[in-house]
Structure formats: C-alpha cells, structure tokens
Amino acid sequence: MKTSTLQKPVERIVSPDFDSIFSSRAKAIQSSAIREILKVTERPEVISFAGGLPAPETFPVKETLAAMERVLTASGREALQYSTTEGFAPLREWIARRNSTPDAPVHPDQVLMVSGSQQGLDLLAKVLIDPGDRVLVETPTYLGALQAFSLFEPTYVSIPSDDDGVIPEAMGESLRGAKFLYCLPNFQNPTGRLLAEERRYQLAQKARELDLLILEDDPYGELSYAGDTPPSIRSLAPERTVYMGSFSKVLAPGIRLGYVIAPEALRAKLVQAKQATDLHTSTLSQMAAYEVVKDGFLDSHIPTIRKLYSDQCQAMLSALSRHMPEGVRWNAPKGGMFLWAELPQGMDATALLTKAVENNVAFVPGMPFFAENPSIESLRLAFVTVPPPRIEEGVKRLAELIRASR
Incomplete structure (x- = not known):
C-alpha cells in the first residue's frame, strides 16, 4: 500500500479579532x-x-450538609434531574407563606426561583427595558442593578434621596411613562439606610398616581439589628410591586438561590426569559434549602x-x-x-x-x-x-x- 507523501501546508494560526465581532452590548459592559x-x-x-x-x-455548614444528605438519600434522582423553571414547589409555598400579609397575600404561583437575586435583576431588565426607556433609581443605588440594567440601554433618572431614603415628593408628573422605580428600602447597599415608613406609603401612592411599577429589592431586610422593619412596599401596593428576596444573606451565597414575587402576567414573562437563560435554578440547592428552613431554622x-x-x-x-x-x-x-x-x-x-x-x-x-x-x-x-x-x-x-x- 502506498502512503501519501503530501504534507499539509504550515498555516499561521491567527485568532479572530474579537473587538470587531463583539456586539455593541458586549462592548458596553x-x-x-x-x-x-x-x-x-x-x-x-x-x-x-x-x-x-x-x-x-x-x-450553617452542618445543617446544610445534613440537608444535602437527607435530600440525596430520599430523593437523589429527583434532586439531580432537570426540573421546572418556576422552581421547587414546596420551597415556593414556604416563600409565599413567609411573605404574605393579610392585605397582600402571596400565592405560590407568583413566586419564581432564580439563581441569586442578581439573576432576578437580569431577567427583569430583559423583559422590561427597551433602549431609551426611563428607569428611576435611588441616589446612590446598587451597583449590580446598574450593571444588569445598563446592558439594555435605559435612560436613568436619579431620584433625590437623603438619610431616610428616596424622596417621593421629588417624583412629579414629568416621570409618568417611566418603566419602573428600582429601590432597596431596607439597609440599602451601598448606604445602609432604611426607607422611612411614611415614605413607603407615599411611594405606594406615587406608583398608583404615576402608573408606575416598583422593583423592591430586599436582600437585607432580615438583618435589622432590632429585629423589625417597616411594611414592605409590596404589602402596600402588591399590584404594582415586584419583590426580590435572597437566601444569600440568611443562609449562604454559595447556594445561589433567590426569588422574585411578581404579578402573574409579569411572572409568566419572567419564566419564559429564564427558560432561555438557564432552564431552571439548581434543583439540589432548592431542595436542600427547603430542607434547612422548613421547620423554623431561620x-x-x-x-x-x-x-x-x-x-x-x-x-x-x-x-x-x-x-x-x-x-x-x-x-x-x-x-x-x-x-x-x-x-x-x-x-x-x-x-x-x-x-x-x-x-x-x-x-x-x-x-x-x-x-x-x-x-x-x-x-x-x-x-x-x-x-x-x-x-x-x-x-x-x-x-x-x-x-x-x-
């Protein structure tokens, strides 16, 4: 059998010019x-x-280890399998109960599990912001939210704020048509300030007057040194509020587990966006977190x-x-x-x-x-x-x- 004497030509390996093929969105990151x-x-x-x-x-390392063992022993195949986009039903039910108030109950179908509340911000930006849309933020505000929102090219409007938080009186008729107000009412990152109770009622009223959606980000509310906080904005205007919570500050950030509570029409659109992003949040993390919290550990x-x-x-x-x-x-x-x-x-x-x-x-x-x-x-x-x-x-x-x- 004859063997070929042909040799491949030596080619100079040249990487693509990524700067020329990055999207405009990527270049702005x-x-x-x-x-x-x-x-x-x-x-x-x-x-x-x-x-x-x-x-x-x-x-809670010991509690998490024990929870993982129980989950994997009793439901290992389920925990390691793909799951629903909405999230582990018992955990969503637990979250709904914990966040319900007499005047603003939460149904489990309003809850979407996300891979950390930062993903919640990303999904909300994807389904709400078109280039040029006005987005209202506190002064100052959370850097991670600005990063998530800025990819979709909003026009920011900074609402004046002081030691008691954002000032509702500064929100006039000229802001009608803005997509939403993003705020962290409880011990805000970066300032640590607490939105005064009276202003929460005023913000709820402003949202109705201006036909405005409020994104209420609350990863720190459980960390009140005195053990209490004023009513959530969601409890005062549930039809106009998206509430975001996280297990990162009360359990551990490494499990990457957060949640969004939203009116049903918006939650359905968030589910679709999440399906295109990561299909669903870690089944194992959700089941283990539920195992830790279900009997009152928190x-x-x-x-x-x-x-x-x-x-x-x-x-x-x-x-x-x-x-x-x-x-x-x-x-x-x-x-x-x-x-x-x-x-x-x-x-x-x-x-x-x-x-x-x-x-x-x-x-x-x-x-x-x-x-x-x-x-x-x-x-x-x-x-x-x-x-x-x-x-x-x-x-x-x-x-x-x-x-x-x-």
Whole structure:
C-alpha cells in the first residue's frame, strides 16, 4: 500500500479579532469596580472594608450538609434531574407563606426561583427595558442593578434621596411613562439606610398616581439589628410591586438561590426569559434549602447573624468616632452590612483608595453607585467580615491617610 507523501501546508494560526465581532452590548459592559478591588484584598495582610460578603461564620455548614444528605438519600434522582423553571414547589409555598400579609397575600404561583437575586435583576431588565426607556433609581443605588440594567440601554433618572431614603415628593408628573422605580428600602447597599415608613406609603401612592411599577429589592431586610422593619412596599401596593428576596444573606451565597414575587402576567414573562437563560435554578440547592428552613431554622439562626453584625457595626462606629478627623461624615445603620461615609469637600475617594491599598486597607469608592452625577467624596465601608481589632486598626489607618491628604 502506498502512503501519501503530501504534507499539509504550515498555516499561521491567527485568532479572530474579537473587538470587531463583539456586539455593541458586549462592548458596553464594564467590570464591577467592587470585584476588581476584591482581587487586591485577597492578600491576608489587607484589612478589607470593600467586599459586600456575609460573614462566613454565619453559614450553617452542618445543617446544610445534613440537608444535602437527607435530600440525596430520599430523593437523589429527583434532586439531580432537570426540573421546572418556576422552581421547587414546596420551597415556593414556604416563600409565599413567609411573605404574605393579610392585605397582600402571596400565592405560590407568583413566586419564581432564580439563581441569586442578581439573576432576578437580569431577567427583569430583559423583559422590561427597551433602549431609551426611563428607569428611576435611588441616589446612590446598587451597583449590580446598574450593571444588569445598563446592558439594555435605559435612560436613568436619579431620584433625590437623603438619610431616610428616596424622596417621593421629588417624583412629579414629568416621570409618568417611566418603566419602573428600582429601590432597596431596607439597609440599602451601598448606604445602609432604611426607607422611612411614611415614605413607603407615599411611594405606594406615587406608583398608583404615576402608573408606575416598583422593583423592591430586599436582600437585607432580615438583618435589622432590632429585629423589625417597616411594611414592605409590596404589602402596600402588591399590584404594582415586584419583590426580590435572597437566601444569600440568611443562609449562604454559595447556594445561589433567590426569588422574585411578581404579578402573574409579569411572572409568566419572567419564566419564559429564564427558560432561555438557564432552564431552571439548581434543583439540589432548592431542595436542600427547603430542607434547612422548613421547620423554623431561620427563626433561631437569623438572630445570631443580627447580633454579630450589630456588634461589628458598633465597633466601626466607635472607631470612626475615635479616629476620624473633622469634616468626615458617616451614618449609623440600623441593620445590614454597610455604612456610608463622606470625605471633606473636594477630597477624591478613588485617589484615597490607591494610598489606602498601599497601606493594606481597602474600601469601595462611592462613584460607581451613582447613575448620574457621582459624588467623588463618598465611600462605602463593609464591616461584617472584619473582627473588631482589625476594624479599629483599619479605621485608624484610613483616618491617618485622610489627614495626610488635606
């Protein structure tokens, strides 16, 4: 048998010019400022007030392991199989019961399970936003929401806000026709502020007057240090509110489990969008989470998280009071994981961060949290993963850098 003597020509391997084939949407994507900062803070010597991460000592490892074992032993094939897009029915029923009020009951069919509440934001953006649509946001607002929404090219309108949250009186008739208002009423990321109860009623009324949808994002509501919060906006205007919740802050973020409660017509469209995105959220995570929470575990677990976070917050407030120079201002959160600070007028928090990292301390500058007209002086401090002695040392270093920058 003759063998071929022909040889393939040597070809120069050239990769595609991806910049020329990326979609305009892909070209507009920006890296998360927080995620980029977190790369620096992985060094153990860095005292990091940057990451919005829950304290890992609050994760119910033993309970989750036992739940996984029970699920896999009793229903292993079901847990490892594809499932419905809407989510695991017993968990949706549990969520519906937990979020129902006498005036605003929740039916399980209104609940859609999502792979973390960030996916909820993405799905809502996909089904609601066309290029140029007006989207109303707080001042400042959650960076992850801006990232999810911006892919679909809205026109942002920043609603004036103060220490009590968004100001409903600032929402006039000119905002009629906006697609929705996005807000975090409970211990907001990034500021840690709590929307005043009176303003919740006013927002519900404004939504009806302006024919407006409200997206109520509530990952931190269970983290009230006193154990209570004002009524949800959903409970005051259920027909005009989409409510988003998460298991990331009360169980663990690694299970990637959140949920959306929406009026039925909108929930049906979200289901279709999710089918095109990932078919369904992890069956195993849903079944295990239900196994953990179904018998009241959160009623005893969440108070331990609140106590830890309250103590951490007080440690930071005390350190700020002792060390910060005149001209630096900050709030005193009543829950959650963050507080908001403002440097003396004209001082740039982003420039300060560079010096801070050189001195092994980190935070998040406030600028990325603004949809418009960012404040260069603002910054977010996260305190729940830093023990009090390191909080003290980190705040002291920051204070010294601020004095030196004047």
